[in-house]
Amino acid sequence: MLQYSWREQRLVLAVCFFAALLEGYDLQSAGLAGPGMAADFKLDRLQLGWVFSSNTLGLFIGAMVGGRLSDRLGRRSGLASALATFGIFSIASAFTGGFADLTVMRFFTGVGLGGALPNLIALVAAVSVPQVRAGRVAMIAAGMPLGGSMAALLTQWLERGEWRVIFVVGGVLPLLLAMLALRWLRAEPLYARQQVDNETGGFAHALFGERRTGLTVALWISSFCTLLVLYLMLNWLPTLMLARGGDKGNVLWAVFGFSVAGAVGALAFGYIIARRARTVVLLAAHAGLGISLLALAIVQDAAIIIAASFTGFFVTGIQFVLYGLSADCYPSELRGTGTGASVAVGRLGGIVGPLLAGVMMSVGTEVSSLLTSLLPLVAVAALTTTMLTLRKPADAISRRVA
Incomplete structure (x- = not known):
């Protein structure tokens, strides 16, 4: 294991925090630019849904290959490559001429965004001792929603026709950070490719063997439903609130x-989850999310800021806890396969969510009806997440079975 000085640790943490910040900015940017893009390119709501979902499809693919490239290129080069990719294609998104070009550029932006996350997490883990590793990763990950708030603040000073500025800023800054990462961070040795169990049924055994079928299915359902709601809100919140007749200022503050x-x-x-009863806390969190979505469907004027804030608090918090719970579902030797599959299924929910909103809006569904239609998904996620919290960690189960 490489040893890092305190100065090197601070540099890595700073670069990774700003990488997370910029990733959060770019994740939010398409939703904030949505009304302007729709007006300039005369996009209907279904087309806008395809633009949003193409970005999320890129996230899905980028996340799958990002960790592998990290092992082959080294963490520093992997992160810099991902930053450069989403920076270049974010800038390109600002200079597209229509629906087809925009959809392609947002897809490749998503590939870069998806590849950045596993690299920055690996870098943070590399400079952290086990006692502080989880806390450091959580602090870095919190940069993502903060980056989204920065995008919302920028949009406050822009007119609808200036939506391209959002993408240009979201492209230039990652390119600068990529150069700084290559300059400031220590190059790591290439990681040797690990031996993979190619035994027939190995992948299926990792997910469903040794009585893990129920846990895997529950984790997939929770991840799918939660990320469906999260990415629908990330992409459609400004458009939905404006469609309800919301004031632009209130809508942007709601996104913030x-x-x-x-x-x-x-x-x-x-x-909290490390210090309190998981089941009770998560049931309360899902109840809070349901109430927040219901309020968002009903309230008007400045109250949408409060409702949107509580929605963001609960849905983001639940999703971060799910990432932690996924590690308990699989023994250490199978954890990469298990958690990777759950992230992939969750990304599928992230693809379906924005597209579902586009379809529903294109056929004339009221915004309030769209938001309340998410409540059954929240209830299902509450049930399956409760199943996860009531089971013992997989390592303990594996030892007992053995």
């Missing part, structure tokens, strides 16, 4: 509140 409260929720639930 959603992102900032999401950062607070990520830190708060990460802290």
Whole structure:
């Protein structure tokens, strides 16, 4: 294991925090630019849903290959490559001429965004001792919703026709950070490729063997439902609130509140879940999310800022806890396969969510009806997440079976 001086640790943590910040900015940017893009390119709501979902499809693919490239290129080069990828294609998104070009550029932006997360987490873990590793990763991850709030603040000073500025800023800054990462961070040795169990049924055994079928299915359902709601809100919140006749200022503050409260929720639930009864806390969190969505469907004027903030607090907090719970579902030797599959299934929910909103809006569904239609998904996620919290960690189960 490489040894890092305190100065090197601070440099790594700073670069990774700003990488997370910029990733959060770019994740939010498409939703904030949505009304302007729709007006300039005459996009209907279904087309806008495809633009949003193409970005999330890129996230899905980028997340799958990001860790592998990290092992082959080294963490520093992997992170810099991901930052450069989403920086270049974010800038390219600002200079597209229509629906097809925009969809392609947002897809490749998503590939870069998806690849950045596993690299920055690996870097943070590399410079952290076990006692502080989880806390450091949580702090870095909280940069993502904070980055989304920065995008919302920038949009406050822009007119609808200036949406391209959002993408340009979201492209230039990652390119600068990529150069700084290559300059400041120590190059790591290439990681040797680990031996993979190619035994027939090995993948299926990792997910469903030794009585893990129920846990895997429950984890997949929870991840799918939660990320469906989260990415629908990330992409469609401004458009939905404007469609309800919301004031632009209130809508942008609602997006800002959603992102900032999401950062607070990520830190708060990460802290609370280690010190309180998981089942009770998570049931309360899902109930809070349902009430917040219902309020968002009903309230008007400045009250949407409060409702959006609570929605961001609960849905982001729940998702971060799910990442932690996924590690308990599989023994250490199978944890990469298990958690990777759950992230992939969750990303599928992130693809379906924005597209579902686009389809529903294109056929004339009221915004309030769209938001309340998410409540059954929240209830299902509450049930399956409760199943996860009531089971013992997989390592203990494996030892007992053995």
